[in-house]
Amino acid sequence: MNWKFWQRNKSAEPKKKKSKAREWTDAIIFAVVAATIIRVFFIEAYTIPSGSMEKSLLVGDFLFVSKVNYGARIPMTPVAFPFAHHTMPITGTKAFWDGVQWKYRRLPGLQDIKRNDVVVFNFPEGDTVALENQNASYYDLVRGAGWKTVNSQYTIGSRPVDKRENYIKRCIAIAGDVVSMKNGIANVNGKDEPLKDTGMMPYRIQFSSTDFNPQVLADLGINTAEIQRTEDPQAYIVNASAEIITEVKKLDFVKSAALSAASSTEVESGGIFPHDPNRPWNRDNFGPIKVPAKGWTVQIDSNTMPLYYRAIRTYEGNKVEQKGKVWYINDKEATSYTFKLNYYWMMGDNRHNSLDSRYWGFVPEDHIVGKALFIWMSFDGEGSWFSKIRWSRIFKGIH
Template sequence: MNWKFFSNKSDVNKKKKTKKREWFDAIVFAVIAATIIRVFFIEAYTIPSGSMEKSLLIGDYLFVSKVNYGARIPMTPIAFPFAHHTMPITGTKAYWDGVQWKYRRLPGLSDIKRNDVVVFNLPVGDTVALENQEPSYYNLVRELGWKTVNSQYTITSRPVDKRENIIKRCIGISGDIVSMKDGIVSVNGKIEPLKNTGQMPYKIQLKIPDVNFDVFKDLGFTVNEMEQIDANNYVANATPKMIDELKSFDFIKSVSLVVKPETVADGDLFPLDPNRKWNVDNFGPVKIPSMGWTVQLDSNTMPLYYRAIRTYEGNKVEKKGGAWYINDKPATTYTFKMNYYWMMGDNRHNSTDSRYWGFVPEDHIVGKALFIWMSWDKDASFFHKVRWNRLLRGIN
């Protein structure tokens, strides 16, 4: 009996896939699946600098959750898979910015909380053209050494979601009032001590110059980075826990925090306002904008919120005859459209953070750092390159 009589003609006429076609289909499926996971669920991240020491070390490899705060819909949708902004070999752009979508985010498991460790896009580097502004407001565009062209300050930058990914700790959330005095942060008037995994510089005075520095090494000090002032005095970065343990040794005479006095101003700090004598250890108070909050626009508030209103929220902002204009209309107040955050590194004297570039808008948020899946010490010997004690460690 001819069983082919009962077969489906479409099955008979269907050509069998070649091995090349099977491989091609498998690769396409894998790329699409991996891209969906990377964009909407979880992404790998590497710690490139020491700004979060000792919470996170150079060479730590993390997983960053997109689900916790809600995955951000790609704002630059046409891009090469797995490349953030630059092609690995050619060095050319890995995206096409001819198509730009407005900011949207899927629902998340939670909002950003104080002390969360957050990955976000670097909030500096935007295109600007300011004309006929008072000299103090030109300072707002000095952050990356912007070029001067015909009395205008301009810079070309990447789209928001294609800027560098960086990682810091969220010190303040929307609506908080943040300040810092003598190296100690306060949020809403309450002192927030530095995490025991964060570090600050301390002046260490010894009773005798001849001590065994292996003691310092055992406590976690990086001995070769300790700065010697004289025979008995050193400056070293340390966590509060390390300092508490160090004080118990009988060869220690005194230990004191090294901070800048309030009278010394750092000229390159947010908000680049000559009337605010702020430095890395003393600043504020400053209120973090929240969605729906209305601020009065005057000479005191505009240096703080000018950049957020103009750059992050996309308004045309001008000053004419002593009055402020937003989108060509006189304005005495402004209501914010987004939530903002204040981010700082745990390595307080070795971190470029919100003290330098101010608020981080919600559309720059990438995700929450979850845990370390690998830690690699490039300076260690071959058999000690992997920091085994850091593997699968949660981040808090």
């Protein structure tokens, strides 16, 4: 047979048409791959689950988080079920396989993390999880009940960095900064950083009588369901911003309104970072603490190790031991350590309703997911689905 003739006739044969099932399969595979690429490298949707960022972000806000601003993080656990973070929605089993782990790498970004950026990151203490009580930190459970009790009562699991729970907080201090807090006012590098209109703190309001209309406070933006009574029947504790309190003070039935921060001697239930008995700090009074920076060398002693032990051991992957008064890193006696990663100090805007760096410490750079950009939808959870929409928050930028 003539080869050219055969080729001509073969090319003239009609191509076999794909079946409907094959077309749908190809379309679904393409959509999944395209959506995964967008989600991993460009932008991802995120929901606000708690009130820790009020009043900047509200429960029911749906955000878009940019992976481009800080540089997209290359997946560290590449074998995972699409669109499931760490747990399968129906079976409750793991949605990833940690048999393959890639080193931390990040694509070039448009900017570095700046102070006051609203950042999404993986929960640093989420490496170990009590599966039956995932809302609580495993380490808090151990500090409260002891290792033996917790490990006998719960099924304990582990998660790689990129499969830990997603948190959203405001970056208060960046690598190299010195952060502290006194009487509820944060201080960074010696400069006080009081909450602006975005944040909430408890205030004690002294009324001129017990006869007042709570709706007046609600109209100013105070959640009246959260108002707390005090020993004085004419005084209440409310959660509000400084700007709201300025308006409250103008009311004729208000005698005074002042910040109600914990005293420096008040003991914090459960303790705060670094959970050191020599540092009796609380959520409104702590520090100073220097946030580790890549290339910064810290002297190792009994004063610094409570602050930096977890960063050196867990986040940077070193073997750390103490023998007597001598510290060993990777089986070598060590009097100093030079950090390999940058770290950040994250706090919620709703300062007395936020589990943040005050309780679990630094956020390593390899835990950073992205920068919160804007709210694309928001529901207040009351009424019909249409009336639930907070129209004023749609496409609102995050500052």
